[in-house]
Amino acid sequence: PDAYINRDGDGFTVVMNSGFMPRLVINREYSELLDKAQRTDSTLRGYVKERSAAAQSLITAVEEREHTLVRIIRHTLAEQPGFYATGRDLQPMSMQSVAAALGLHTSTVSRAVQDKYIVCAAGTVPLKSLFSQGVEGAGGPSLSPAYIKERIAACMQSEDKSAPLSDEDIRTALKMLGIDISRRTVAKYRESLGIASSRLRREY
Secondary structure, three states: OOEEEEEEOOEEEEEEOOOOOOOOOOOHHHHHHHHHHHHHOHHHHHHHHHHHHHHHHHHHHHHHHHHHHHHHHHHHHHHOHHHHHHOOOOOOEOHHHHHHHHOOOHHHHHHHHOOOEEEEOOEEEEHHHHOEOOEEEOOOOEEOHHHHHHHHHHHHHOOOOOOOOOHHHHHHHHHHOOEOOOHHHHHHHHHHOOOOOHHHHOOO
16 A cells, blocks of 8 residues: 555544655766766766756656645545545545645646555555545535445345345435436446346345
């Protein structure tokens, strides 16, 4: 994992797992060798200056990327306290909203979280999985796909196994809870949970 999210009283702390990553530096021996050579060669002097600047620019970019990652993770702590506390109840949170709050471009947030993992109450999870577009609730705040999936799974836990709920039955039940989604979306979320169709769930 790239970071650990630890409980600290009523809050959380972010501990970056950067110890296993090598620190980028310009090779001192190579730098000294070139420094001696460039004193007598103006062409080499320009080349060394250009390459040294490029190397330093790369080092700075890597350091800034980690700093950006820390900022993003800390922002998600403020946006998702329930998720970090319990590993559930993930709320809708888009990369666009995080980028706007931090004064970054959306593509910068996307690159920063790509292939990054965190350890929290939910286990080891991809940081990218915290971002999603929400579904508007009836007269209330938007609901995350993770929350809706929890409700779908809850509906099925109490169903009559001899007459399991169809996707349309589940859609109707969710609508009574203020979650208005299509039958096709119910089927997509059900399949993502690894739950078979009502025909295959029926127990005779």
